Amino acid sequence: MLAVPFSDYYVTMPKPEPIQLFLLALFCYFFVKTNANPSWHWIFAGLAFGTKISTLPALVVFISLSFAIKLKSNKLDHCREQITNSVKMFFIGLAIAVPILLWPLILIVSGCFILRWSSKKFNLSIVSQCLFGLFWAFVIYFASRKVLSVWISSTFLNTTHGADQSSINPLSWIEYFINTWLITPPPIGVLLTFTILTYILINIITVSKVENWHLEKETTALAIAIAGLVLNAAIFLTTKRLWGFYLYPGMILIIVGTVFLIDLNITRQSHQSKRPNNKLNTITGYSISLILLFISGLYWMPETINRLTETSHRTLSTEYSLQYASYRKVVEFLNNYSFNKNKRIHVIFSPTLFPPKSNEKFEIIEFWGPYTDWEKRPDVIIIDVRNTPKGQPVPKDSPGYNNFLIERKGYATHVIDKGQQCKSNPCFVRELELPNGGEVLVLSKPD
Structure with missing residues (x-):
């Protein structure tokens, strides 16, 4: 097998x-x-x-x-x-x-015991048993609908x-x-x-x-x-x-x-x-x-x-070497940037790169897919090459195509090279290009 x-x-x-x-x-x-x-x-x-x-x-x-x-x-x-x-x-x-379903389970088991006991005690008819089952189903639904909503939305609807x-x-x-x-x-x-x-x-x-x-x-x-x-x-x-x-x-x-x-x-x-x-x-x-x-x-x-x-040789591959070199540059940059700003910085990070762990100097906040939150003002945004104009376009029949367009438009509007004049707010300066094609964008603030 x-x-x-x-x-x-x-x-x-x-x-x-x-x-x-x-x-x-x-x-x-x-x-x-x-x-x-x-x-x-x-x-x-x-x-x-x-x-x-x-x-x-x-x-x-x-x-x-x-x-x-x-x-x-x-x-x-x-x-x-x-x-x-x-x-x-x-x-x-x-x-x-799925431990969050334990509460609905307790209600189901309780209902079964109550139904069995009452059927023997009062000799309930089939119709009465069905009515009790229907009533108890409503009890379960209203008592645990938040839990069920979380589970269903994160599984069947996701x-x-x-x-x-x-x-x-x-x-x-x-x-x-x-x-x-x-x-x-x-x-x-x-x-x-x-x-x-x-x-x-x-x-x-x-x-x-x-x-x-x-x-x-x-x-x-x-x-x-x-x-x-x-x-x-x-x-x-x-x-x-x-x-x-x-x-x-x-x-x-x-x-x-x-x-x-x-x-x-x-x-x-x-x-x-x-x-x-x-x-x-x-x-x-x-x-x-x-x-x-x-x-x-x-x-x-x-x-x-x-x-x-x-797979056993993947650490010798060019892709791994570029990813690891990019990781080291990112860690070095974040440490220096945090030291210069004398504060803990907030970093939006693409998880397709090798992500560093959050520490007392910086907080890593990961995003998935195209980056669309260009109106937010994190201290640093670190994106993969696929999130830049150099990345491959998303197919038009993909559900992520609209977000891809938002990402490209946001990048063109909010990202500038060093020395350029900001034309939007917020504005991010392309501070560093990584060996794997990713980029480090830094929030530009008025002097």
Whole structure:
């Protein structure tokens, strides 16, 4: 699995996706072991969802399968308590991952206990229980709406990015996936994609023919593969930036679920040779195994090793040398400037540079994306080359394009070279150009 594209990225970057995958792996282990029965292991699903809300599409698959099994086997009425406990465990996991949700969780659990106690004590009807549940939902909402608002606004309502482009669509993602992400020549990438999708479709048909859905491990393994497909399909449909590392968690689920399914099918073929689509299933399974082995050995592993090698030598690269030289110049300048002004200075700083830590001489205030607060009066503004006229323009179909225009207009209006006359207020003098192309701008004050 370490050969899959972008595994090197997650090995060398502090990102939440590896934790998300670890928690999903724990959940999937017990999901398969219990044949999708509701149980305490849903706490791992809650933890994974709290770590990354992108887990949601995969959870929809697991939840749907669990309910479908119980409905088809007519066991839904017999496992209400198990389902209730699973829901509780999910929310406990979510609250552990996102501590600000602990208060809503306490209210939910309290409501469950009150409802259970009152139902037994007063023999409440279904209608009365539903009315109480509706009332308690309003209580939870009004008692914790500020907390929920913070969480929702920072997750579900915070999915756009300055690198988004409205021209990116599902076809852009498919083209990128086949031509770039898989690293292989396009025909081989198409072959791998087609065989995996065909294999999953064959097994969906096979599972649907099992009477009463008497669950075998194949069904839960299939759910893992489908969860990965749905996870990546959601990215294809909703994400407006071609960032390949987004596809890594879904691809891991697809590969693990598919390989697990192949292993189970091959193991059982001698015992159940009359199963539907058995021959086609076996041939396709062997084909996928060979293609994956070929691709991982010839393309993925060498590319991953090359990228890890490059990363291990990054401190020897020209980019690092320029960044570090710029960092040293910035620290030297800020120390001297603070000493000359005899005060602690306020510094607006682009985090794409190597940022120094705030201390008694200067306070570092970072900004992200284009700089638009030209009306403010910090002592110093330190910007990356991309925030100057020398930087690459932002695409017109990006949500950050308007801010880019504001940044360029503000730079042209408020920044001058040494010796020039200020024509705007505030006015910043281009005091220093950094080795990496960044600039140090100093607030100009009247004598």
